[in-house]
Amino acid sequence: MLSFFKPNPVKKLRKSYDLILEQAMQAQRKGDIKTYSLxxxxxxxxxxxxxALEATSK
Structure with a gap:
């Protein structure tokens, strides 16, 4: 009934995904290819x- 109060794990994962991609881009610009690949x-x-989470929620 009150499912909108539950935290959304996909939203949290997308935020960390975007943050890591931003860090990877900065590492690539600095020439640190090893960190970029990691x-x-x-x-x-x-x-x-x-x-996987989006597939199970549908």
Whole structure:
């Protein structure tokens, strides 16, 4: 009944996903390709979690 009071895990994951992509972009601009690749891999894992949560909610 009051489901709008429940926290949305997808929203929190999307926020961290966007933050990590921003950090990856900054690392790439600085020429730190190793950090860029690590952050990109981490963001891909978060994206997989997001898609899995969205698939189960439908």
């Amino acid at each position: 952050l990109t891999a981490e963001s891909e894992q978060i994206w997989d979690k997001i898609t």
